[in-house]
Amino acid sequence: MAIGRNTQSAIFRDGAIGRLPLVPTAWAELEGRAHQAMSRRAWAYVAGSAGNESTTAANRAALDRWRIVPRVLRDVEHRDLSVELFGHRYPSPILAAPVGVLGLVRPHGDLDIARAAAALGVPYILSTQASVPMERVVAAMGHAPHWYQLYWSSSDDLVESLVSRAEASGAQAIVVTLDTHLLGWRPRDLDLGYLPFAHGEGIAQYTSDPVFARLVDERMSAAPDSPRPRITPQTIRTLVDITRNHPGAFRSNLRSRRPRASVDTFLDVFSRSSLTWENLAFLRGRTSLPILLKGVQHPDDATRAVAEGVDGIIVSNHAGRQIDDALGSLDALPGIVERVDGAIPVLFDSGVRSGADVFVAMALGATAVCVGRAYTYGLAIAGQRGAAEVLRNLIAEFDITLGLSGNARADSIPRDAVARV
Ligand SMILES: Cc1cc2nc3c(=O)[nH]c(=O)nc-3n(C[C@H](O)[C@H](O)[C@H](O)COP(=O)(O)O)c2cc1C
Numbered sequence: 001m002a003i004g005r006n007t008q009s010a011i012f013r014d015g016a017i018g019r020l021p022l023v024p025t026a027w028a029e030l031e032g033r034a035h036q037a038m039s040r041r042a043w044a045y046v047a048g049s050a051g052n053e054s055t056t057a058a059n060r061a062a063l064d065r066w067r068i069v070p071r072v073l074r075d076v077e078h079r080d081l082s083v084e085l086f087g088h089r090y091p092s093p094i095l096a097a098p099v100g101v102l103g104l105v106r107p108h109g110d111l112d113i114a115r116a117a118a119a120l121g122v123p124y125i126l127s128t129q130a131s132v133p134m135e136r137v138v139a140a141m142g143h144a145p146h147w148y149q150l151y152w153s154s155s156d157d158l159v160e161s162l163v164s165r166a167e168a169s170g171a172q173a174i175v176v177t178l179d180t181h182l183l184g185w186r187p188r189d190l191d192l193g194y195l196p197f198a199h200g201e202g203i204a205q206y207t208s209d210p211v212f213a214r215l216v217d218e219r220m221s222a223a224p225d226s227p228r229p230r231i232t233p234q235t236i237r238t239l240v241d242i243t244r245n246h247p248g249a250f251r252s253n254l255r256s257r258r259p260r261a262s263v264d265t266f267l268d269v270f271s272r273s274s275l276t277w278e279n280l281a282f283l284r285g286r287t288s289l290p291i292l293l294k295g296v297q298h299p300d301d302a303t304r305a306v307a308e309g310v311d312g313i314i315v316s317n318h319a320g321r322q323i324d325d326a327l328g329s330l331d332a333l334p335g336i337v338e339r340v341d342g343a344i345p346v347l348f349d350s351g352v353r354s355g356a357d358v359f360v361a362m363a364l365g366a367t368a369v370c371v372g373r374a375y376t377y378g379l380a381i382a383g384q385r386g387a388a389e390v391l392r393n394l395i396a397e398f399d400i401t402l403g404l405s406g407n408a409r410a411d412s413i414p415r416d417a418v419a420r421v
């Protein structure tokens with residue numbers, strides 16, 4: 001698949017022989033087609049945000065207040081889209097954000113997006129809420145780069161196990177998401193009474209984990225009133241196999257004892273609202289990978305992150321899915337970039353819909369940009385190839401915007417390339 005400037009000519013060349021793109025390039029059409037392709041529940045979960053969804057609107061408004069100011073006559077024929085992060089050079093500043101429960105969008109959606117990202121060299125940040133265990137996703141990616149996103153469980157042992165699995169699987173960084181220690185108030189899901197996890201969807205990292213299996217055993221043996229099947233290593237292997245090969249089987253089996261206990265255990269241990277800065281030492285002591293904090297919005301938290309020796313920050317409000325009436329994520333970026341002052345990379349997400357949006361965030365000091373809903377919509381419309389097309393289009397539009405604005409390098413877009421209006 002052609003990357004960057006070649007994409008546009010490839011699209012037109014294909015068109016000349018009657019081969020049309022699989023996914024629309026404009027956002028409104030992309031979103032509309034994804035809506036048609038998804039079930040009611042999947043659409044509510046993916047497209048829904050917190051409360052009246054004013055934060056999602058604020059994310060857009062924040063991006064729209066910045067306009068690109070092009071420069072001319074600057075020889076931009078050879079452009080370099082690559083960026084360096086933690087000693088790795090990636091082909092463009094775009095990363096695939098961690099998106100949980102992709103199995104809701106498409107059977108084995110995690111594998112589709114993993115393969116799509118791998119084909120483009122786009123780093124994929126695997127979610128703790130994935131529908132497919134991380135080892136299987138990584139196996140589908142060959143040697144392509146991936147990171148791991150951690151939800152910090154109330155069980156230290158489980159945190160340790162997830163992180164060591166991620167490290168063993170070759171993850172290049174650990175992203176700790178801090179803005180979702182409670183599930184946001186999301187009317188679209190509430191009105192359907194539907195949370196995927198309660199149906200056993202999106203808990204594959206847990207059901208494939210040996211420490212989690214032990215927690216489930218403990219829960220089951222602590223309920224002596226109900227019949228207690230003997231748990232042997234074979235039982236555990238069988239459950240892992242069932243989840244791996246037949247996610248639907250796990251769901252239909254939810255009323256039986258072990259799947260039900262797995263869901264209940266997940267709901268118990270999923271997160272820890274008592275987490276503080278002091279806990280970071282625990283993680284630091286258990287991995288040598290770079291640690292990024294995702295969900296930072298206040299400059300003082302960015303200052304503290306640097307002081308605590310964190311390796312990177314992702315300025316994000318979770319696409320507006322957590323707090324209604326929150327600051328547009330891009331409005332938080334310049335203040336944080338100023339505070340961090342180059343000490344560590346500052347990544348950005350929430351609301352990015354185009355290559356031009358990526359350019360704006362980079363001009364405001366982001367080292368790289370993550371996208372979530374964009375590729376999820378491509379996945380819904382046309383699976384692996386749809387997700388790949390969305391990522392390819394973002395990179396191509398970014399490349400063209402870079403060149404047309406008179407810039408040749410993604411990693412050094414000057415601040416005056418954008419103006420606030
Ligand atoms: C359906 C959905 C599921 C998500 N699941 C996770 C997750 O498991 N972990 C996480 O850190 N962020 C999760 N996010 C947030 C994304 O990582 C990212 O911050 C956000 O989608 C960026 O905004 P955008 O969708 O406007 O690009 C999710 C977002 C969506 C839309």
Ligand SMILES: O=C(O)C(=O)c1ccccc1
Nearest residue numbers: 100129180183197318321
């Ligand atoms: O839906 C989400 O955005 C998400 O990341 C999440 C993860 C776990 C529990 C609830 C929500």
